[in-house]
Amino acid sequence: MKSENVQLDHKIIYDIVEPGSRVLDLGCGDGSLMQLLASGKNARVQGIEVSDEQIYKCVARGVSVFHGNIDTGLAEYPDKSFDYIILNQSLQEAIKVEFVLNEALRVGQKVIVGFSNFAYYKARIDVFFHGRVPVTESLPNQWYSTPNLHFLSIHDFENYCAHKNLRILARYYLGEHQEIRFMPNLLALNAIFVLSR
Amino acid sequence: MKKRSIGIVETKYFTFAAPPDEMLLESGQKLGPITLAYETYGELDQNRGNAILALHAFSGDAHAAGYHNGDEKPGWWDDMIGLEKALDTDKYFVICSNVIGGCKGSTGPSSINPETSEPYALDFPVITIADMVNAQKRLIDHLGIDKLLCVIGGSMGGMQALQWVAAYPDRIRSAIPVATALKHSPQQIAFNEVGRQAVMADPAWNHGQYYGKSRPERGLAIARMIGHITYMSDKSMETKFSRKLKEGDYSYGFQTDFEVEGYLRYQGDSFVKRFDANSYLYITKAIDYFDLSGQKLIPTGTNINVHFLVIAFQSDWLYPSYQSQEIVRKLKMRHMDATYIEIKSTYGHDAFLLEIEEETMLIRHFLNRLYYGTGETDLYEI
Numbered sequence: 066m067k068s069e070n071v072q073l074d075h076k077i078i079y080d081i082v083e084p085g086s087r088v089l090d091l092g093c094g095d096g097s098l099m100q101l102l103a104s105g106k107n108a109r110v111q112g113i114e115v116s117d118e119q120i121y122k123c124v125a126r127g128v129s130v131f132h133g134n135i136d137t138g139l140a141e142y143p144d145k146s147f148d149y150i151i152l153n154q155s156l157q158e159a160i161k162v163e164f165v166l167n168e169a170l171r172v173g174q175k176v177i178v179g180f181s182n183f184a185y186y187k188a189r190i191d192v193f194f195h196g197r198v199p200v201t202e203s204l205p206n207q208w209y210s211t212p213n214l215h216f217l218s219i220h221d222f223e224n225y226c227a228h229k230n231l232r233i234l235a236r237y238y239l240g241e242h243q244e245i246r247f248m249p250n251l252l253a254l255n256a257i258f259v260l261s262r
Numbered sequence: 263m264k265k266r267s268i269g270i271v272e273t274k275y276f277t278f279a280a281p282p283d284e285m286l287l288e289s290g291q292k293l294g295p296i297t298l299a300y301e302t303y304g305e306l307d308q309n310r311g312n313a314i315l316a317l318h319a320f321s322g323d324a325h326a327a328g329y330h331n332g333d334e335k336p337g338w339w340d341d342m343i344g345l346e347k348a349l350d351t352d353k354y355f356v357i358c359s360n361v362i363g364g365c366k367g368s369t370g371p372s373s374i375n376p377e378t379s380e381p382y383a384l385d386f387p388v389i390t391i392a393d394m395v396n397a398q399k400r401l402i403d404h405l406g407i408d409k410l411l412c413v414i415g416g417s418m419g420g421m422q423a424l425q426w427v428a429a430y431p432d433r434i435r436s437a438i439p440v441a442t443a444l445k446h447s448p449q450q451i452a453f454n455e456v457g458r459q460a461v462m463a464d465p466a467w468n469h470g471q472y473y474g475k476s477r478p479e480r481g482l483a484i485a486r487m488i489g490h491i492t493y494m495s496d497k498s499m500e501t502k503f504s505r506k507l508k509e510g511d512y513s514y515g516f517q518t519d520f521e522v523e524g525y526l527r528y529q530g531d532s533f534v535k536r537f538d539a540n541s542y543l544y545i546t547k548a549i550d551y552f553d554l555s556g557q558k559l560i561p562t563g564t565n566i567n568v569h570f571l572v573i574a575f576q577s578d579w580l581y582p583s584y585q586s587q588e589i590v591r592k593l594k595m596r597h598m599d600a601t602y603i604e605i606k607s608t609y610g611h612d613a614f615l616l617e618i619e620e621e622t623m624l625i626r627h628f629l630n631r632l633y634y635g636t637g638e639t640d641l642y643e644i
Contacts, residue, residue, distance in 0.1 A: 071644055079644055087597075097642045105644050111599070120603045124624050126642075127631035129569075131590060132603045141594035 074153060074179050075101055077237050077244075077257055081177060082106055086148035089113070091135045091169065092155025096123030103128060136160045142172040153179035153257075157213045170262050175234065179257045182238075184218030184250050202241060203254035219250045222258065235259040266345040267336060271328035273299050273367055278400050281376075285396060291387035295376065298401050299324040299367025300359035303343055304351035306407070312633060313407045314349055315398065316358040317415030317422040319614075320489075320545055321537060323366035326358035327351075341618045348622040353633065354411065359401055361394040361422075363545050365538035368397075372473065372538045383540060384470035391418070391552045395425040402433070409433055411633060414625070416440035416614035417581065418545070421552045424589070428559050431566035436632055438625060440573040441614040443585035444592070445553040450580065453492055454546040457485035461539045470540050482539045483530030490529045495577040495610030559589070560596050570600035571628045573621065575613035601628065 071079070075098050082088060086108045090099050093112030096119070102108040112130035114120055123130040135152075136159050150173030152165070157180055159165040169176045181203035182188075188199030198208045206212070217225075219238065226233050237257040238249035245253040277297045279285040284294030301324045306313060316326050316339060327343035329336050339358075342348040349356050360368035363386070371386035378385075402410065413423040413434050420442025427437050443450070464481025466472055494502075503522040518524045560566055570593055574586035583604045593600040605620045607613040614621070 070642065076644065100642050101644065104642075109599075117603060117606060120601070121620075121623055124571075124601055124603075124627045127627065129599050129601045131594070131601070133587075141591045143595075146597065 071101065073239050073242065073244075074255060074257060077239070078102075078151065078153065078177055078179070079105060081235070081257075081259060082108055082149055084108070087146070088149045088151060089139075089142075089147045089173065090151040090153070091165070092152065092158065093119075093123065093128075093130060095119050096126045096128040096130060098151065098153065099123070099128040099130075100126045135165055138164065139168045139172045144171055145174055147173045148175065149173055150176045151179075152176065154181070154255075156180060157215045157217065160214060162215055170231070170260065174261065176260045177257060178222070178260060179255060180217060180222065181213070181255055182219050182250065182253050183216040184220065185254055186251050189251075201254065219253060219256045222256065226258070226260065230262075232261050233258055234261055265347050267340060268303050268328040268344050268351050270331055271301055271303065271325070271337070272330070273301055273324055275299055275367065276401050276404050278404070285393070285400075287387055287393045288390040289388055293362070293369070293387055293389070293393075296362060296369045296397055296400075297367070297373070298359045298362070298369075298397055300357060300401060301325055301327075301337075302358075302405075303327050303356045304354055306355040306405075310407050311409065311411060312353060313355045313357060313402075313405070313410050314412045314414060314629075315402065315410050315426075316343065316349065316356055317398075317413060317419035318358060318361065319415065319417035319419045320549065321533070322360075322419070323364065324358050324360040324368070325366075327356070339615070341615075342621065342625075348618075348625040349414070349629075350626065354629070357401070357405065359398055361418075361545065362397045363389045363394070363541060363548060365541040370538065371470070371540035371544055381473040383473065386540070386544065388547060389544060390548050391421045391425050392429060394548065395422055395429055398422070398426075399430055399433070409435060412436045412438060412629060414438035414440070415442075417442055417611065418549050421549065424554055424559060425552075427566070427568055428554055428561075431560075431564075431568055434568055436569040436571070436628070438571045438573065438628070439586075439589060440621070441575055441578055441581045441586070441611060442589075443552075443581055444559060444588055445555045446550050447585070451550045453488060453580075454550050457488055458543050458546055460484040460488070461542055464539075467539060470543075472539070477534070478539045479531075479534040482534045482537065482542060483527075485542060486533040486537075487526040487530045490526055492580045493611045495579065495608055497577060497608040498610055498612070501608070555588075559592050560598070566596075566598075568598065569628075569632060570598055570602075571624060572600060572602040573614070573624065574602075574604045575607045575609070575611070575617065576604055577608050578611045578613060580611040 084106045088108045088110045090112040099110040150169040191199035238245040238253035239255040279294035279296045284292035325337040326339045327337040360366040363370045375382040413426045420439035423437045423439045461481040464478035467478035506521040574583035590602045609616045
């Protein structure tokens with residue numbers, strides 16, 4: 066048991082995924098979440114990642130990954146061919162957010178979306194009092210170096226799901242070290258939603 | 263531990279398919295007896311589960327690693343095969359055989375036809391990548407290996423790896439096709455055809471009947487020069503030669519002014535010393551016929567359990583990465599466990615012989631997971 070090393074968002078996603086699930090991690094980074102799911106949940110994991118440096122790390126972890134851009138879609142995969150599609154901190158980096166999310170909902174029974182909350186109170190302080198684009202624990206980059214192309218709040222995402230008739234099966238709000246239960250749109254750094262059509 | 267060469271090695275020979283049990287070829291013709299030249303490195307483990315078949319590219323041979331007694335140069339993939347290398351001979355038993363149709367000890371057009379006691383020349387039947395693989399499978403049977411841990415190769419070697427997947431999926435645990443394609447494109451066929459025409463346009467070729475006489479060296483050298491252009495990239499040629507002159511000034515004639523001319527002439531001239539012109543024709547044709555597109559790689563309705571590592575190189579315009587991505591698309595459709603990477607490189611198609619560090623990292627980890635069941639990074643777990 067080495068739970069102290071595991072990031073909170075990974076811990077939450079780990080608890081969501083049932084043992085033996087087929088999982089596709091879009092924008093899987095260094096493959097740590099996939100390794101977690103493969104070793105602890107015996108999940109059949111596959112990643113897609115755009116950075117070649119991250120691919121070497123995935124291979125070193127013993128997880129399988131395709132070098133590619135999630136914006137090009139998942140055309141090769143039949144409908145509902147995965148139990149879970151994971152979009153953890155990657156949807157806001159996609160160019161075609163709706164297309165990527167719709168593809169994820171098509172090929173996955175369920176989609177786990179994790180994103181940084183732009184309406185976090187410190188971000189609001191940055192904008193309102195300092196007149197700056199926010200830099201927070203979950204949005205650590207400057208405006209010129211951020212990989213994020215889209216900025217959204219928890220409310221934005223809930224509204225979007227309602228508008229598009231997406232079912233929210235579960236939602237989790239994350240502080241720095243623990244889950245947030247109170248006023249998440251103000252107090253949560255990150256959110257994780259489990260969606261289906 | 264540091265990387266080391268395996269030292270002195272010897273080529274071995276395996277002969278099979280003696281008449282009347284000739285091997286049936288894809289064309290419907292028969293060939294036999296067939297000899298395969300092969301080398302092995304490392305030791306088979308107790309369960310015979312650590313065997314890797316390395317598959318050579320167009321002009322390669324069975325001598326993949328180590329040194330032949332008295333030679334200064336090691337085998338063609340010595341950078342990748344040896345102690346602590348990508349194919350670690352401390353852990354794995356590595357096999358490499360010369361393809362049929364070749365001229366490095368395996369049966370090919372320059373071999374003696376037992377019926378006539380003369381070289382086959384153009385009486386040698388046209389062979390395909392599938393025929394090459396069928397012959398290799400006989401060698402693997404002969405070596406008593408039920409299941410290969412991996413088949414790996416670049417370029418034409420990658421085609422053979424894919425052919426193993428298509429023909430004998432239950433005999434392999436994994437495949438690593440590098441800088442290759444499911445089928446040759448018209449552009450690739452075109453380059454091969456120009457090479458063949460250069461050979462056949464040489465009067466010395468004489469419809470393939472040149473054995474014991476002067477050989478079609480000019481034609482074959484030109485074919486090889488074209489080949490070398492396609493193996494490099496614009497950038498690697500710029501880096502290697504730019505417009506550097508051999509003598510410091512223009513000759514205002516048709517000598518080799520530019521270093522790139524000298525390089526191509528040297529490559530052409532050294533190739534003809536080690537390669538048979540008819541083998542050039544047969545093997546390029548086999549490559550052109552190769553086509554595992556559609557459902558042929560993994561036929562519909564079949565279930566296979568093969569793990570893949572597909573590798574392409576950024577500046578490779580002879581086997582561009584879109585062709586590797588086509589392989590990957592097939593694997594995705596069938597939910598195969600697979601990793602694909604396009605390695606950053608400026609070397610063009612030659613990269614698969616040169617980007618050793620990157621390939622080593624990927625291949626070592628990939629094989630490690632298969633053989634030992636784990637990744638090498640510290641476990642990240644709950």
